[in-house]
Amino acid sequence: MKFFNEFLKRIIILLVLYSISRIYFFYNNFDNFYPVKILEFFEGIRFDLSAIIYINIPLFLLLLAPLNFKSNKKYKLLINIIFYITNIPFLIFNNIDIEYFRYTQKRSTTDFIQLIQLGTDINNLIPIYLKKFWPITIFTVLQIWVILQVKKIPNVNYVNSFKNIAKSFIIFLVSALLLVVGARGGIQLKPINPINAGELCNSKNSNLILNTPFCLLQSINQNKLKTLDYFKQSEINSLYNNYIEKTSNKQDKKNIIILIMESYSKEFIGFYNESGFTPFLDSLMKHSLVFTNAYANGVKSIDALPAIISSIPPLMNDPFITSSYAQNKYNSLPEILKKENYSTSFFHGGTKGTMGFYSYSKKAGFENYYGKEEFNNDEFSDEVWGIYDKPFFEFFYYQLNKKNEPFFSTFFSLSSHLPFTLPKEYLEKNKIKKNIGIRETILYTDHAMSNFFHLAKKESWFKNTIFIITADHTSPYSYNKKYKNKVGRYAIPLIIFSGDSSMQGTNNKIVQQIDIMPSILDLTNYNKKYFTFGKSMINGADWAVCYRSGKYQLITNNGILINSDEKYQQFSDWQLNNEKQVNIYDKKILKAIKQSFNNSMINNKMNYEN
Numbered sequence: 001m002k003f004f005n006e007f008l009k010r011i012i013i014l015l016v017l018y019s020i021s022r023i024y025f026f027y028n029n030f031d032n033f034y035p036v037k038i039l040e041f042f043e044g045i046r047f048d049l050s051a052i053i054y055i056n057i058p059l060f061l062l063l064l065a066p067l068n069f070k071s072n073k074k075y076k077l078l079i080n081i082i083f084y085i086t087n088i089p090f091l092i093f094n095n096i097d098i099e100y101f102r103y104t105q106k107r108s109t110t111d112f113i114q115l116i117q118l119g120t121d122i123n124n125l126i127p128i129y130l131k132k133f134w135p136i137t138i139f140t141v142l143q144i145w146v147i148l149q150v151k152k153i154p155n156v157n158y159v160n161s162f163k164n165i166a167k168s169f170i171i172f173l174v175s176a177l178l179l180v181v182g183a184r185g186g187i188q189l190k191p192i193n194p195i196n197a198g199e200l201c202n203s204k205n206s207n208l209i210l211n212t213p214f215c216l217l218q219s220i221n222q223n224k225l226k227t228l229d230y231f232k233q234s235e236i237n238s239l240y241n242n243y244i245e246k247t248s249n250k251q252d253k254k255n256i257i258i259l260i261m262e263s264y265s266k267e268f269i270g271f272y273n274e275s276g277f278t279p280f281l282d283s284l285m286k287h288s289l290v291f292t293n294a295y296a297n298g299v300k301s302i303d304a305l306p307a308i309i310s311s312i313p314p315l316m317n318d319p320f321i322t323s324s325y326a327q328n329k330y331n332s333l334p335e336i337l338k339k340e341n342y343s344t345s346f347f348h349g350g351t352k353g354t355m356g357f358y359s360y361s362k363k364a365g366f367e368n369y370y371g372k373e374e375f376n377n378d379e380f381s382d383e384v385w386g387i388y389d390k391p392f393f394e395f396f397y398y399q400l401n402k403k404n405e406p407f408f409s410t411f412f413s414l415s416s417h418l419p420f421t422l423p424k425e426y427l428e429k430n431k432i433k434k435n436i437g438i439r440e441t442i443l444y445t446d447h448a449m450s451n452f453f454h455l456a457k458k459e460s461w462f463k464n465t466i467f468i469i470t471a472d473h474t475s476p477y478s479y480n481k482k483y484k485n486k487v488g489r490y491a492i493p494l495i496i497f498s499g500d501s502s503m504q505g506t507n508n509k510i511v512q513q514i515d516i517m518p519s520i521l522d523l524t525n526y527n528k529k530y531f532t533f534g535k536s537m538i539n540g541a542d543w544a545v546c547y548r549s550g551k552y553q554l555i556t557n558n559g560i561l562i563n564s565d566e567k568y569q570q571f572s573d574w575q576l577n578n579e580k581q582v583n584i585y586d587k588k589i590l591k592a593i594k595q596s597f598n599n600s601m602i603n604n605k606m607n608y609e610n
Contacts, residue, residue, distance in 0.1 A: 002154035003063045004175050010059070010150055011052055014087060017143050018048040018094065018211055024139060025098045026208055031484045032105070033208055039201035044209045046185050046200070050192060051214035053183040055090055058082050060179060064172050076153040088144055090213040095140045097212045099133050102476030105299050105489060106549040107194075107210050109219035114322040115302065118356045124384050128419050193218050195550050195565055204576075207549065224324070225316055225602055228595040240592035242600065243608060244518055244532055248525040253340065253406040254498075255465040256333075256520055260308060261445060262301070262416045264471035266294075266491040267480040268442050277442040280450035281469070285495055289503040291537060294494035295487075295512045295544040295555060296473045301412075302355045304472035307513040309333050309364055309410065311532040312606070315547040315597045321356040326363070330606040331530045333517050335365030337408045340526070343367060345403065347396050348412040349375065349387035357412070366410075370399060382414075382421045389415040390423070390448035397455045405461055412472070415448070416441040438477045463499040466523060468516055470494045486553070487560055487574040490546055494537075496523075510555055511537045512544035531608045533597065543586075545593055554590045558583040561590055 022044050026036065053060075062079050097108050104112075116122045130137045185192030194215055197206035231239070270276025271285040272292065297307045302321055303314035310332040312320050320326060334344035345368040346361040348354070352371050361369050372386040380391040387395075396411050403409070415422070420436045422444050427433070432440060456462050471492040478484050483491060494511060496503050496519075514534030522536040535541045544555045554561040559572045559580060568590075570582045600606050 004171055006152070006154055007056075007060060007063045007175070010083065011049075011056065013146070013150060014052045014056075015045060015048055017091065017146065018052070019045065021091075021094050021098070021143070022048075022208065022211065024095075024136075025101070028098050028136075029101050031478070032101070033205045034203075036205060036208065037201055037203060040198075040203050040205055040209050043198070043200045043203070044211065047192065047197060047209060047214045048211050049182045050185045051090070051211055051217060053179050054217055055086050055213060056083070058086060060175075064168075064175055079153055080151055083150065084147065087147060090216070091143055091147065092140060093216060094212040095136055095143070098136050098139075101207065103299065104548075105207075105486075107207055107212050107215040109215050109317055111219075111318045111322065113216075114318070115355075118302075118322070118353055121351065121354055121385065125419075128384060132419050219317060225598045227602055228591075228598050230591040230595050236592050236596060239588055240596055242531050242533060242596055243529055244521075244536075245529040246522060246525065246527055248527040251340065251525045251527065252523070253342075254524055255406050255461055256337070256342075256408045256524070257400075257465055257467045258308065258410040258516070259449070259467065259469045260304060260410065260412045260472050261449075261469065261493075262413045262472055263438060263475040264416070264442065264445075264493055265474035265478065265483065266493055267478060267483040267488070268439065268475070269493045272493065273480070277439050278446040280446050280453070281493070281495075284453070284469075284497055287501055287504055288495045288497040290506045291494040291496075291511050292506055292508050293510045294470070294492050295490040295510070295546065296471060296492045297490075297513045297544070297546050299473045299489065299548070301417075301472045304513060305355075305357060305360055305412070306364075308470070308516050311514040311517040311534040313512075313514050313533055313545060313547070313597070315545070315552070315594070316601070317550075319356075321360050325601045325604075326360075328601065328604045328606055329609075331517075331532065331608065332364035333520060334361075334367070334408060336521065336526070336528075336530060337406075338365055338367065340524075341406070343403045343405075343407045345370065345399065345407070345409045346412075347371075347392070347399070347409065349389070349392040349414050350385050354385070370395070380423075384419060384421060385414045385417055387414075388423050388448075389413045389445045390426075390451060393448045393452040394455070397452055400456070400461070401459060405464070407461075413445050413448075416445050416475075438475045439479075457499075465499045466503075466520070467497040467499070468495070468520065469497065470513065470516070482574075485574045486576060487555065490544075490553075490555075507537070509537065510542050510544050510557065512546075515540065529608045531600075531606055533593075543589065545590070552590060552594065554586060554593070556583070556586050556589075558586050561586045563590055563594075 022041060059082055062082060100108060181187055194210055197209040198204060266272050268277045270278055270282040298314040302319040306312040306320045310330050312330060314320060338344050344366050346366040347370045348357050349372055352358045352373060358369055375387050375392060375395050380387050382388055400409060416438060420438060420441050422436055422441060426444060474489055474492060482488060515537045518532045518534050519537040522538050542557060546553045550564055552563040559570045560576060562569045568582050568587055570580050572578045572580050
């Protein structure tokens with residue numbers, strides 16, 4: 001019984017640590033949650049207990065199995081080592097999400113493990129992040145210290161008799177039964193999983209109730225998509241046709257440049273708001289076609305590139321680039337345009353391997369990739385991600401001048417990414433001494449973009465070029481109450497600027513990143529059939545879709561449709577406070593999108609081959 005009490009004591013200590021982490025998590029992400037009920041913190045204990053029991057199964061077996069050498073010193077040491085090496089890593093992951101949740105808007109799963117394995121950035125980022133988020137670092141160190149104080153193992157003179165063996169065996173069976181109930185989250189028909197968070201207290205704050213170790217464990221080998229059969233194929237085609245073919249006799253082979261600006265939330269753009277941090281972009285938008293209702297399909301850079309370049313939305317738990325479907329065949333802008341005699345290139349100032357961009361660019365069909373290695377001058381490196389945006393924009397300009405027309409090129413900025421560093425000369429010139437944040441780096445990248453356009457407008461290719469400017473995702477840091485909600489978190493700028501000033505005005509249609517590929521092909525009068533999950537922003541439908549933590553979100557003119565499992569709710573406002581009757585057509589559209597996405601991924605049918 002003493003060993004059971006020792007096991008129980010350790011479980012209780014871990015429960016207390018997890019609960020304290022949840023309070024810190026809530027404090028650090030206060031704006032992301034609805035008004036909170038105290039019951040949500042109590043329901044969280046159910047998920048904490050489940051995760052802790054799964055993690056500590058080895059400890060349970062070592063402490064409670066009816067063995068006669070539990071008092072051996074080496075055996076006691078082994079028990080403590082197992083306890084430390086199984087619990088400390090999960091404790092660290094749980095605390096990483098205190099800040100990382102701002103970026104992903106979900107508890108981390110195995111996709112986070114896959115992400116940190118891409119490239120070598122993690123080696124540079126760890127010391128910087130430990131320093132920048134020092135309160136979380138100290139908090140985590142204190143929790144690890146508490147765990148390391150748990151050392152005592154009972155001393156028992158075990159007599160190898162039938163009575164003692166039987167007693168130990170009964171204790172083992174009873175405690176095992178209790179642990180099974182705890183691990184399952186109760187005696188209900190099925191064990192709990194992330195989708196059950198919030199059921200007991202009728203809460204929408206599932207990420208507050210969950211913990212990261214539980215989500216990590218639940219996501220192992222469970223990220224495969226399921227075939228859906230809501231509709232027959234003929235019905236799908238009438239609701240949501242993935243194949244587009246434009247009838248046109250003459251293609252308009254304009255040069256195409258896509259500028260993907262890191263963390264450019266709509267709230268930072270002055271054109272959309274009363275004030276902003278993008279004076280150059282604001283001035284350019286006065287001479288552009290501006291989409292006032294544009295959304296990112298995801299909240300991570302690794303999701304943005306497939307969405308923008310290949311019209312593949314992140315409607316699953318794993319990013320497409322790291323998923324088991326990454327080797328599927330799919331249509332992409334560089335692959336399509338290369339067949340139309342375009343030269344194609346991709347620019348990102350980071351090291352090769354960052355976010356899987358290099359591998360994706362090759363798979364997508366880009367002929368040339370330019371990164372930190374190709375820039376080949378560390379004097380302009382931020383010593384974290386790569387080359388500062390201003391020198392890399394200039395490098396971009398000089399490389400474009402070497403390209404044969406027509407060309408298609410994509411530039412992905414990086415300076416407005418955490419940990420927010422800026423060149424020394426820029427800081428001195430603008431008298432910035434401290435407190436560098438997202439807004440200061442947005443100002444810098446806007447300055448870098450301005451310099452690029454100042455250079456480019458002198459070139460002969462400029463007037464024959466269409467520029468698409470958008471964001472990879474929004475910033476996790478928000479300062480405007482209007483955008484501090486589950487819809488505003490996806491609101492991004494999206495503009496089309498033509499070098500000959502032929503495209504101007506505003507467009508209020510609901511558009512998204514996956515609409516960029518079909519829009520470019522529409523603008524160039526591409527007249528061959530291709531596969532896309534999006535629709536043309538010029539002539540297509542009027543909706544945007546995203547997915548996070550098992551929940552789909554469809555934005556239409558009828559409101560915001562939220563879907564989890566087979567439950568559908570519709571709201572009329574961004575804050576999701578005013579619920580309304582579900583629009584039947586919107587529900588059909590979302591089902592059609594889900595079915596088309598899942599089945600196309602599973603069956604490897606994401607391209608059109610004549």
